[in-house]
Amino acid sequence: MSIIPRRSNLGHHWNLNESTIFLNHGSFGACPSKVLDHQKKLRDELESDPINFLDVKAKKLWADAITTFSEFIKADKEGIVFVPNATSGVNTVLRSIDLEENDEILVLDHTYQACWNAVDFVTKKSGAKTVVVSLPFPVLSPDQIIESILKSVTKRTKLALIDTVTSPTGIRLPFEQIVRELQSRNIDVLLDAAHGPGIVPLELNKLQAAYVTGNAHKWLCTPKGSAFLYIREDKRDLIRPLSISHGASVDGNINEKIRLEFDWTGTQDPTPWLCIPKSIEFVGSLSDKGWEGVMKHNTDLAIKARNILLDALKTQKLCPDSMIVGLSAVLLPENDIPLTSVLEPDPFHTLLYEKYNIQVPVFAWPHHNRRYLRTASFLYNSIEEYQYLAEVLKKEI
Ligand SMILES: Cc1ncc(COP(=O)(O)O)c(C=O)c1O
Known part of the structure; x- marks a missing residue:
């Protein structure tokens, strides 16, 4: 085996454990030390005068964070609210909409299981149906995906939960076209952009999806617990926060009500959201082409990583390069290891971590039985980190 590889020359901006080969930015992101320092400063200020901070200072910083973030994802700021994570964003929408018996909600057989469960929860309760679209996989072109989604549409399809980038398989879906096609058939799209800001360019005003939720704590590298929900203008009186709080009894027009209801859902630490402008500025400054450069760098590296691993594993390529952004998945050869549930660590993941200090997700995906x-x-x-992983895979598989 070659020596343990080092991170890139930008690695020193993160506090990641020196002895771990960290190839899992996808699960929870990783926050640079400069942003964590900023969060600590805000927290110290909060605790030095909790009342003034939460009642006065944080409100101004919150409004600034909403403005900066809305500009980043090109959305009108009146439609943007902060939520703790994408799971909450998905639940917020699903638990606000009215479903009738036999209505149908589309999910994909690559949909993140927690969000799929939320769909099942509301469809079961209302007598509606979850319809699972099986995507062709390996996939040869974005058109194949659009075609199979449209084939599953019926007169009863009310909503579709569509990913920007799929979680178990790391596929960048042609979500812009999917939104256009479905919404032109009167089907609202709830876009799961958990892997959204900072991994794919977003232009929400142009996209006009009914709802978009996504994380800042993954690809924008903010502290954990910072995510957003975008609600298109015509849907704003329908969607209510998961926690009904003070704002519910205060009068206001629809744009004021959104702020009143979503900006205060009970006492919590607002600093993860307040760090969004700092993260956008700091991580963007690490490439001379700003965020466009960051995303391109990560995409190019992900494609190279995928090719190195495919070369070692000799398994099928799962999608064309054009459908890869910062994440990429490979199929592991079949073996006798039983598939575990989503909540248990996969034994092969544990082996890679415990024996080689490689932190990389290995998913048993029961919907594909793979x-x-x-x-x-x-x-x-x-690049050396993926080469090292490839050497380990050759040895262990
Ligand atoms: C596609 C997708 N949706 C939703 C989520 C949930 O994100 P969170 O745990 O921040 O709510 C994830 C997390 O990995 C994801 O990959």
Whole structure:
């Protein structure tokens, strides 16, 4: 085995454990030390005068964070609210909409299981139906995906939960076309952009999806617990926060009500959201082409990583390069290891971590009856890290 590889020359901006080969930016992101320092400063201020901070200072910083973030994802700021994570964003929409018996909600057989469960929860309760679209996989072109989604549409299809980038398989879906096609058939799209800001360019005003939720704590590298929900103008009186709080009894027009209801849902630490402008500025400054450069760097590295692993594993390529952004998955050869549930660590993941200090997700994906290994690529990663993983895979598989 070659020596343990080092991170890239930008690695020192993150506090990641020196002895771990960290190839899982995709699960929870990773926050640079400069942004964590900023959060600590805000927290110290909060605790030095909780009342003034939460009642006065944080409100101004919150409004600034909403403005900066809305500009980043090109959305009108009146439609943007902060939520703790994408799971909450999905639940917020699903638990606000009215479903009738026999209505149908589309999910994909690559949909993140927690969000799929939320769909099942509301469809079961209302007598509606969850319809699972099986995507062709391996996939040869974006058109194949659009075609199979449209084939599953019926007169009863009310909503579709569509990903920007799929979680178990790391596929960048042609979500812009999917939104256009479905919404032209009167089907609202709830876009799961958990892997959204900072991994794919977003232009929400142009996209006009009914709802978009996504995380800042993954690809924008903010502290954990910072995510957003975008609600298109015509839907704003329908969607209510999961926690009904003070704002519900205060009068206002629809744009004021959204702020009143979503900006205060009970006492919590607002600093993860307040760090969004700092993250956008700091991580964007690490490439001379700003965020466009960051995303391109990560995409190029992810494609190289995927090719190195395919070369070692000799399994099928799962999608064309054009459908890869910062995440990429490979199929693991079949073996006798039983598939575990989503909440248990996969034994092969544990082996890679415990024996080689490689932190990389290995997913048993029961909907495909297969096991995938998914690498992420961020500015701190180096090509040598994937080469090392490939050597280990050759040895252990
Ligand atoms: C596609 C997708 N949706 C939703 C989520 C949930 O994100 P969170 O745990 O931040 O709510 C994830 C997390 O990995 C995801 O990959």
